[in-house]
Amino acid sequence: MTATVIDGKAFAAKVRGQVAEGVARLKADHDITPGLAVVLVGEDPASQVYVKSKGKMTREVGMKSVEHRLDASVSEAGLLEVIETLNADPTIHGILVQLPLPDHLNSDLVINAIDPAKDVDGFHISNVGRLATGQKAMVPCTPLGALLMLRDHHGSLSGMNAVVIGRSNIVGKPMAQLLLGDSCTVTIAHSRTRDLPDVVRGADIVVAAVGRPEMVQGDWIKPGATVIDVGINRIDKPDGGTRLVGDADYGSCVKVAGAITPVPGGVGPMTIACLLANTLTACCRANALAEPDTLTV
Secondary structure (H helix, E strand, O other), X not given: OOOEEOOHHHHHHHHHHHHHHHHHHHHHHHOOOOEEEEEEEOOOHHHHHHHHHHHHHHHHOOOEEEEEEEOOOOOHHHXXXXXXXXXXXXXXXXXXXOOOOOOOOOHHHHHOOOOHHHEOOOOOHHHHHHHHOXXXXXXXXXXHHHHHHHHHHHOOOOOOEEEEEOOOOOOHHXXXXXXXXXXXXXXXXXXXXXXXXXXXXXXXXXXXXXXXOOOXXXXXXXXXXXXXXXXXXXXXXXXXXXXXEOOEOHHHHOOOOOEEOOOOOOOHHHHHHHHHHHHHHXXXXXXXXXXXXXXXX
């Protein structure tokens, strides 16, 4: 048996298409254009590439795209002033501060300065609490993308056993909350879990988000289970150079799983697609209009 490969690029393109339709309807029916502001501090090359890609895709779906590029030496007060201005701007519905920030800036303080209704990353403490208590929240983009892929593949997730490997605030914990919300039985495992392979073998859904390259092996996977690989790790190739791999050993897992996301080209493309979906959702909520139900939880 070889697993069905869940094509993240194709699914992300579909989500972006749905966002573009929603944006077009807002413009036509209400003369409203959703706006996304991205704040980049410093010259981190990976962050610069990511921000450029976000800006391009934001414009492609018809949204207003604003970028604030600040020097790496910017003071905390200076950064908070930019966020305060964006909070007060009615044409901006989503605010994202690109992480990581330079060491002299307190990331938690900065994230919690964003208006929770505009926090399209879903990292504000208010959104974390709302998600945990089953209230309407802005949901972190990567777990939201993984959930939409699972729903698309399985339909209902009700009653399925899910194991989330990883306990980060960005992926592991919110992923578990989302799966609970879809009536899965959820176990959060991690690198120190005893008998981790045995724990994973009981899962119908395995979300690998532990940050260790190719850690999850094929003999950990229950035959027919779905593997969602959130990991993005760069490893050396034997003949020189590097390549990207996930947290699951794709070669062995693909022979056992019922479905699997590849790396690259799996969950990764969904992150920006869900950022755009969150911005559309935030705009609808700000204007008391119906939300796009296929793009939210």
